[in-house]
Amino acid sequence: MRICVVGCGAVGSLFAANLATLDDVEVWAYDVSQAHVDAINANGLRLTGAGEVVGRPCATTDATELPACDFGLVVTKAMHTEPAIRATAHAFADGCVATVQNGLGNEETIAAHAERVIRGTTFPAGKIVEPGVVQWDVKGDTTFGPFEPKPAPFAEVERLAEACTRAGMPTHAVADARGPQWRKVIFNASTNPIGALTGLTHGRVCERPDLRALVSGLVAEGKAVAAAQGIVLDADPEELIDHAAKPEVAYGHKASMLQDVEAHRQTEIDYLNGGIVRFGREHGVATPLNEAIWALVKGVEQSWQ
Amino acid sequence: MIRSVCVAGAGSIGSLLAAHLARVSAVSVLARREAHAQALNEQGLRVSGRADFTASVVAATDPDALPEPDLVILACKGTDLEPLSARLAGRFPGATVMTIQNGLGAEEIVGAHGDWPLLSAVTFMSGTRHGDTHVEYVLDTATWIGPHRGTTEADARIAADLIVSSGLKAEAFADLRPAQWSKLIFNATVNGVAALTELPHDFHFGQEERLSDLGHLVRELVDEGKAVAAAAGVELHDDPWEMNMLATQRGFRHSPSMLEDVEARRPTELELINGSLVREAAKVGVPVPLHTAVYRLVKAKEASYSE
Numbered sequence: 291m292r293i294c295v296v297g298c299g300a301v302g303s304l305f306a307a308n309l310a311t312l313d314d315v316e317v318w319a320y321d322v323s324q325a326h327v328d329a330i331n332a333n334g335l336r337l338t339g340a341g342e343v344v345g346r347p348c349a350t351t352d353a354t355e356l357p358a359c360d361f362g363l364v365v366t367k368a369m370h371t372e373p374a375i376r377a378t379a380h381a382f383a384d385g386c387v388a389t390v391q392n393g394l395g396n397e398e399t400i401a402a403h404a405e406r407v408i409r410g411t412t413f414p415a416g417k418i419v420e421p422g423v424v425q426w427d428v429k430g431d432t433t434f435g436p437f438e439p440k441p442a443p444f445a446e447v448e449r450l451a452e453a454c455t456r457a458g459m460p461t462h463a464v465a466d467a468r469g470p471q472w473r474k475v476i477f478n479a480s481t482n483p484i485g486a487l488t489g490l491t492h493g494r495v496c497e498r499p500d501l502r503a504l505v506s507g508l509v510a511e512g513k514a515v516a517a518a519q520g521i522v523l524d525a526d527p528e529e530l531i532d533h534a535a536k537p538e539v540a541y542g543h544k545a546s547m548l549q550d551v552e553a554h555r556q557t558e559i560d561y562l563n564g565g566i567v568r569f570g571r572e573h574g575v576a577t578p579l580n581e582a583i584w585a586l587v588k589g590v591e592q593s594w595q
Numbered sequence: 596m597i598r599s600v601c602v603a604g605a606g607s608i609g610s611l612l613a614a615h616l617a618r619v620s621a622v623s624v625l626a627r628r629e630a631h632a633q634a635l636n637e638q639g640l641r642v643s644g645r646a647d648f649t650a651s652v653v654a655a656t657d658p659d660a661l662p663e664p665d666l667v668i669l670a671c672k673g674t675d676l677e678p679l680s681a682r683l684a685g686r687f688p689g690a691t692v693m694t695i696q697n698g699l700g701a702e703e704i705v706g707a708h709g710d711w712p713l714l715s716a717v718t719f720m721s722g723t724r725h726g727d728t729h730v731e732y733v734l735d736t737a738t739w740i741g742p743h744r745g746t747t748e749a750d751a752r753i754a755a756d757l758i759v760s761s762g763l764k765a766e767a768f769a770d771l772r773p774a775q776w777s778k779l780i781f782n783a784t785v786n787g788v789a790a791l792t793e794l795p796h797d798f799h800f801g802q803e804e805r806l807s808d809l810g811h812l813v814r815e816l817v818d819e820g821k822a823v824a825a826a827a828g829v830e831l832h833d834d835p836w837e838m839n840m841l842a843t844q845r846g847f848r849h850s851p852s853m854l855e856d857v858e859a860r861r862p863t864e865l866e867l868i869n870g871s872l873v874r875e876a877a878k879v880g881v882p883v884p885l886h887t888a889v890y891r892l893v894k895a896k897e898a899s900y901s902e
Contacts, residue, residue, distance in 0.1 A: 487791050487892050489899035498898070500891045507884070564807060578815070582885050585812040586892075589792030592799055592809075 291453060292359045294318040294381055296374050297366030298326060298335075298349065300416040301390065303424040305363055307335040308457040310345030315453055317347035318356055320378055327351050329422025339416065339426040341458060353377035361450050362387040364400060368561035371399045379403040386442035388434055388450060393561025394475055394569060397437040407437035408447055409467040411474050414459065431460050435467025468516075469524040476512035476527040478545075479562035480505050481534075483583045485545035486557065486590070492534055493541025504579070505531060511577040512566050518573040547587070554594045559587040597757050601625060601664035601687070603679055604671025605635070605654075607722035608695065610730035612668055614640040615761035617650035623661040624654040625682075627675075632656050634727040644722070644732040646762060658686045666754060667692045668716075669705060672852075673867035676701055680708040687711070691746065693754060695738070697782050697852070698867030699775065699875065702743045712745035714754055715771045717778045720763065721849065734849070737764035741771025773832035780820030781835040783872045784813055785842075786853035787889035790863065791896065795848040801840050812885070813839060819883040820872060826879035853893070860900040865893050 291314060295306040298321035310317040319335070321327055330349035337343040350356065362382045366374045368391050375387070388408035389396045401407045413430025432454060434447050447463045454461035484495050484505060496502050509527050516523060534540040550557045563584040570577040602613040603625040616622050617640070624640075626632040635654035642648055655661050667687055671679050673696040683692075686709075693714040694701035702713050719736035738758060740751040751767040758765035768774060785796050788809065794800075803810035817836045824831055842849065856863040869890040876883040 484892070484895075488895040490895055494899075495895070498891075498895055501895050504888050504891050507888070560807070567806065578884065579888060581806075582812050582815075582888055584807045585809050586788070586791050588807045589788065589794050589799060589809045593793045 291361070291449070292316045292318070292357065293361045293363060293450075293453070294320055294356055294359045294378065295347070296320050296362055296364045296378050297370065298323075298330070299365065299367070300418050300424055301412065301414060302363075302365035303335055303418070304337065304414050304416055304426060305365065305390075305454070305459060306347045307337050307343050307345035307424070308341075308459050309453065310335065310347040311343060312453065312457050315457070317345065318359065319347040319349040320351075320353055320356060320374075321349065322351055323421070324351050325421040326418070329420075333422050336423045337416070337426045338419070338423065340429045341426050343426075343458070353381075356381040358384060360385045361446075362404070363450075364389040364391060364396065366391065368393040368396055368558045369556060371396050375400050375403045386446045386450070388442075390432060392474075392478060392558050394471075394565025395561055401437060401440040405440060406442035406446070407440045408434050408442045408450065409437045409471060410434045411467065411471040413474070431462065433462045433464055433467050433470040435464045466521075468519070468521045472512070472516040472521050473523045473525050473527055473530070475562060475565065476509055476516070476523070477530055479512060479566055479580065479583075480508035480527065481531060482545040482547035483557075483559060483563060483587050486547040486551045487583070487586055489548065491541065492543045492545060493537065496531065496535035507579045508563075508583065511570070511575070511580050515566055515570040515573060515575045515577065518575050519569065551587075551590055556591060557587055559584055559591075563587070597665045597753060599623070599662060599664040599666075600757075601658075601661055601667045601690070603667060603669050603683065604675065605631065605727075606670065606672060607724045607730055608718055608720070609668070609670030610640060610724060611642065611720060611722045611732055611763065612670055612758070613652055614642045614648070614650040614730065615646070615763050616757065617652050618648070619757060619761045621662070622650070622652045623664060624652050625658055625661060625679075626654050626656055629656050631727045638728045641729045642732055643725075643729065645735050646732050658683060663687055664690050666690060666757075667711070669694050669696070669701070671696075673697055673701065673864040674862045676704050680705045684708040691750065691754075693740070696867060697778070697786075697864050699779055699871035700867060706744055710745075712750070713743040714740055714746050714751055715743045715775065716740045716754075717771065717775050719778070735764060737766050739766050739768055739771060739774045741768040741774070743771075772829050776824045776827075776829045777831045777833040777835055777838065779868065779872055780817060780824065780831070781838045782851075783820060783869045783886060783889075784816040784835065785839060786851045786864075787869050787886075787893055788813060788816070789851045789854040790857045790893050791889065793854060793858070795850045795854065796842055797848045798843050801843045816885050816889065819876075819881075819886050823872065823876045823879060823881045823883060826881045827875060857893075857896060857900075862901065863893065863897055865890065865897065869893065
């Protein structure tokens with residue numbers, strides 16, 4: 291089996307390194323960072339922290355070098371989906387393309403360039419420490435399911451999930467993967483921008499009753515948009531938000547969007563709150579709070595120009 | 596007849612008023628810092644920008660060291676109004692006191708510390724302080740004055756005429772509430788959005804092309820404010836949305852004070868401005884979910900650097 295990880299950032303590297311330890315899987319890693327690619331090809335891709343792994347994928351910054359693959363696994367930031375899949379689509383002409391990216395709309399973007407698409411959501415997290423070396427912070431499950439408008443055959447979804455699980459990334463193949471995806475999107479859209487706008491960590495957002503009520507307002511809008519599409523969430527985002535606020539879980543965690551804002555990097559707001567607003571409009575569900583938060587974070591991004 | 600004025604609080608607005616008024620009346624300045632009072636006594640107060648002159652003023656940090664004025668203008672920030680009013684308790688019994696703070700409720704705060712006759716004012720002029728004795732006159736928009744406790748429109752007119760004769764713009768109103776509410780809605784909207792996005796008040800606030808453009812949010816915040824004003828029986832003097840568009844079309848990227856405050860990690864006037872609007876909304880039973888969200892977010896942002 292040949293798999294190409296498209297976008298070898300922190301999470302992409304977790305998949306690429308683990309999958310590359312399997313004898314029966316050939317892994318390619320496509321990324322735009324020449325330094326990261328060169329380091330991977332010279333010394334392998336090393337994970338430290340939650341797991342100690344060295345994998346040896348074939349890394350490249352040149353998409354034309356990619357051979358025909360059975361699977362693509364898109365792991366770029368959501369705003370880079372379009373150029374990444376456009377550059378690599380030729381390698382998946384006879385294969386399937388899965389996404390485990392944040393936010394909404396990635397499957398639709400991929401489906402414009404690929405025939406068989408797999409919807410996915412993943413929870414592991416990490417960060418690139420230096421080229422070729424990734425700190426694995428959090429282990430977690432991944433869920434795959436066929437993307438309904440252009441589905442991959444379920445046997446293929448199961449084949450990819452089985453390979454990931456065997457490689458140390460526990461993965462479930464399900465008929466409808468929207469529940470976990472919307473649960474994660476609602477969690478992120480209701481908490482990340484609040485941290486980004488206020489500068490507060492997750493725990494400090496949740497311990498302010500007035501701010502926690504605003505988070506609940508955002509969650510309620512997201513749930514209504516999910517329900518209007520017949521999506522059954524696999525867990526209640528409210529409970530997950532409170533769980534994460536505990537001191538032993540993620541009280542002091544700065545949301546990735548807050549880190550983006552502090553570094554003046556473009557955020558994924560268009561695919562989180564923006565995605566909820568767009569899907570809400572399609573299904574006739576009003577999302578005034580998500581619209582307000584979307585506009586405010588876009589304003590923050592505009593303030594850097 | 597106003598022959599002497601005490602300006603309490605010499606930030607940019609206080610400095611602009613003190614320097615200009617010193618050309619037509621005796622002016623004293625009640626400062627908070629000794630060094631500030633001393634510098635004003637020694638060097639006077641310089642105005643640049645739309646005017647260019649240096650005025651001499653008498654300054655002190657103790658109200659008892661200042662001559663009894665006919666008019667006291669409280670020009671401090673809303674966050675300093677309570678302690679400043681407390682310092683004036685029992686002083687200047689013959690004076691009329693004028694508030695000029697943003698938001699609502701300044702008159703009540705001051706009125707609790709003495710039974711002076713009160714005038715209300717809102718100002719749209721702006722300046723930039725370049726140190727203790729130099730202020731740049733930036734926006735030459737008017738100050739509006741109306742009667743409050745124990746005063747009449749005629750008293751407001753006397754104060755407005757004095758300000759006009761000093762070279763600034765001012766206008767008297769029989770009822771200031773329509774103007775005060777216009778500015779309240781404008782300020783709660785623009786200051787709140789600027790403090791959260793860290794954008795100066797520029798063209799983004801009027802942009803409504805894409806779904807995520809900030810102009811939509813600004814318009815919805817203004818509409819919530821208008822609904823509260825209507826329910827409170829206030830007919831607005833100006834449409835806050837038009838005030839917003841006019842300001843953004845001036846081609847001048849003004850930094851609202853709440854933005855300057857969060858950038859300098861200072862306490863903001865959130866309670867007097869956005870807090871007032873949210874509380875008035877609750878009083879008249881009008882839901883303001885977006886203003887409530889902005890209020891909570893700015894409050895939390897302030898907490899991120901002040902706790």
